[in-house]
Amino acid sequence: MTLRYALLALLTAQPMTGYDLAKSFHVSVGHVWHAPDSQIYPELKRMLADGFIEGESVPWGAASTKTRYSITDAGVDAFARWMDEKVEYVHERDPMRLRAAYFEWSDPAAARARLREHIAHYELLRAQWQAQLDAIRDHSHPIIARRLASDTRHEPEAIVAFKVFTYEGFVDRADGEIAWARRGLALLDDLDDISTKS
Amino acid sequence: MTLRYALLALLTAQPMTGYDLAKSFHVSVGHVWHAPDSQIYPELKRMLADGFIEGESVPWGAASTKTRYSITDAGVDAFARWMDEKVEYVHERDPMRLRAAYFEWSDPAAARARLREHIAHYELLRAQWQAQLDAIRDHSHPIIARRLASDTRHEPEAIVAFKVFTYEGFVDRADGEIAWARRGLALLDDLDDISTKS
């Protein structure tokens, strides 16, 4: 159900076809709430049925058409109401920490490999989030640029500041995960020293 | 499928009934990989069918019996193999950051409320994780105590150190979330100053 609000958030910037929406999704709000295309199209249908968006048929090429979706007033209302609801936190399900807790059952070499992969994973994510951050800050992010141009009801500084704040939080989290995994590698070294000495 | 390995991890400490397992789960590995009782019982059935655990009927009271499950050699093997597999990272789905990114659509008072709830949520989790950490460190955690008594193939220091490492990672994460939310509150104050001044 949250996907619906992620899509509405994107549609507050401008009307889009399902395809555009899916593409834009993956380079913006999809970083915060992931969904594959196969989940986006059915959700659009449901949002249409619920009156949160409306579709307009526009020509595509000589003979074909495509559907452009716009958020309706009811959609904006629903989005604003959802924004003011309490967040439902999901329970922890952390596959890496589940392994880390039982590393004694793992080959030390395998444990090291897992920790190095963890570092690589978060370094990649960190780079992606940092790139988003840079593009948001200097308004070169196309969706932010269009949002700033079209959104007249909110302060431009606030629009940017909240997105910067969000991605900064992700970058911090990545840094935390990387630091944690490095400590894990150091711990494996220590345990290795202890067992070889005795 | 990960739930199965979380349950096997717990059963490496000692044989347990489904009920014991569920209870122990919630105060140990369930902090790392959550599951409700209603998911645990069917998974036990499947693990039994797959030969990862075996059940032994033990008397309960005068007329009744209960089933005590033990991990089999095949179960230990499967667990060890799973430990050495690559971690499958799940995509980001962060309901709080999704809101934070679009706080301009929210009442500032509501945004503040969300951030305060975020802080309260992670302060609660932090306290729980810290309590686990203390109980693991001094071996007063009943499951750790039994594990240390029964597990002869692994170094006691390593058994404890990996669990300490894991929960320290959670505590760090909680600290990060709390610091992030506090910065959000400060940001809201700043934006408030700017708009009242102009």
Place this chain on the structure above:
DNA sequence: TATACCATGTAATAAGTTACATGATTTG
């Protein structure tokens, strides 16, 4: 003897994943 705890689930639904499927249009 009532209350808490032990014991063991099922059913219905919602959400998410993976793989597959097809055809039109634009561009180099």
Place this chain on the structure above:
DNA sequence: CAAATCATGTAACTTATTACATGGTATA
């Protein structure tokens, strides 16, 4: 005119959530 991109999905499956359901045993 071939390849990339645009356009739009469906089907099957797995996982997880929520709510409900029942009865025995120990203990104060």
